[in-house]
Amino acid sequence: MGWEDTAALPKAGPATTFEVRDANGPVNFVTHPSPYHHLKLSGDDINMASDGADGPWWNPRYWRKRTWAIVVGVLVAIIIVAVVTPIEVAKRNRYPDYYRIDYALADEYSGTTFFDQFNYFVGYDPAQGFVHYVPREQATQLNLTYASADAAILRVDTSVGPGSEPDASTGRFSVRLESKRQYDTGLFVFDVRHTPFGCGTWPALWLADPVHWPDNGEIDVLEAVNRADTGNQMTLHTTAGCTVDARRIMTGESLATDCHNATDNNAGCGVRGPVDSYGTAFNAGGGGVAAVEWRAEGIRIWQFPRDSIPADIAARRPDPSAWGSASADFPNTNCDVGAYFRNQSIIVNIDLCGQYAGSVYSQSGCPSNCTDFVANNPQAFTDAFWELGAFEVYQRA
Structure with a gap:
């Protein structure tokens, strides 16, 4: 449909002729003091007559049923857009109220009794790692776990080589600890001085219910x-229905938003921190503190380098509301935190190869293949150890 000049019409006068042409109906002439243009309508445009009667196009009394249907459809679409759009915008902008909570110290894992508060996992590795998790007695004998007044160490074995009896052809000795106490919310402050790394390693500090996973x-x-050269990864893993595809306030890089363990080979909804949040760079600075606030409104994780730990943490009066944007933010907008997370133990381990490290080994720049490298190169695991200060667990005061 469009306007065009009508050169054949007479010059303007007191009563000018305005011509309307309808491709599907008769030609109508109306007198109107207007410039000399005529309106061309295609067959799909508004019809100017109803039931054979002629009339002006702008008068609904002369519209055909098809015209009414088109107009009503357009109005309905406009109404739907007008109603739905603000709702969707509001939904996308929803964000939980992380109001200030007063916390009090409930549990502390530290000093020479650090390991007394953990169970040593023994048996088949659930993550299919190339590892033998040993009990406490063997870990002590192999010097894989030991504690002093201010630090606890967990290591991968570096003594068993190709000529040893037995050798490491079926997996290398390592440790997995699970806290004896379980938690259902809280503020967890982890002092970490050295993170494990090296070809074939898959270390983690995490919270989970190992008996009822996921x-x-x-x-x-x-x-x-x-090599752990891409930064720390903070991730949630759940059953179906928990997503974080909503507004988030964090400094880390979102890797995925569906937390379902069956999605993308159990990748979870991960967030990656900067390069210096793990590995060589992190260790060179003396490590730092990782803090997790787990509450009904969501789960947030912060990382603070050693020289930037908030004073309230050092004073044992932690106040997450004063810490600024989290490194990773998992709001409850599309994930009922209380329904998906409960009965969690603190777990620290160093796995080898397995579902994660083994699956990306060929892209890591490491030599040989994962299991052969782990079995035959004990000296490669000198940096594969955790050095931990105190773990502090706070609950709502």
Whole structure:
């Protein structure tokens, strides 16, 4: 449909002729003091007559049923857009109220009794790692776990080589700890001085219910694989229905938003921190503190380098409302935190190869293949150890 000049018409006068042409109906002439243009309508445009009667196009009394249907459809679409759009915008902009909570110290894992508060996992590795997790007695004998007044160490074995009896052809000795106490919310402050790394390694500090996984969820606080040169990864793993595809306030890079463990080979909804949040750079600065606030409004994780730890943490009066944007933010907008996360133990381990490190080993720049490298190169695991200060768990005061 469009306007065009009508050169054949007479010049303007007191009563000018305005011509309307309808491609599907008769030609109508109306007198109107207007410039000399005529309106061309295609067959799909508004018809000017109804039931054979002629009349002006702008008068609904002369519209055909098809015209009415088109107009009504357009109005309905406009109404739907006008109603739905603000609702969707509001939904996308929803954000939980992380109001200030007063916390009080409930549990502390530190000093020479650090390991007394953990169970040593023994048996088949659920993540299919190339590893033998040993009990406490063997870990002590192999010097894989030991504690002083201010630090606890967890290591991968570096003594068993190709000529050893037995050798490491079926997996290398390592440790996995699970806290004896379980939690259902809280503020967790982890002092970490050295993170493990090296080809074939898959270390993690995390929260989970190891007996009912993934039904009760998993919160990965510190995790990396192989050379660990891409930064720390913070991730949630859940059953179906928990997503974080909503407004988030964080400094980390979102890797995925569906937390379902069956999505993308259990990748979870991860967030990556900067390069210096794990591995060589992190360790060179003396490590730092990782803090997890787990509450009904959501789960947030912060990382603070050693020289930037908030004074309220050092004073044992932590106040997350004063810490600024989290490194990773998992709001409850599309994930009922209380329904997906419960009965969590604190877990620290160093796995080898397995579902994660093994699957990306060939892209890591590491030599040979994962299991052969792990079995035959004990000296490669001298940096594969955790050095931990105190773990502090705070609950609502």
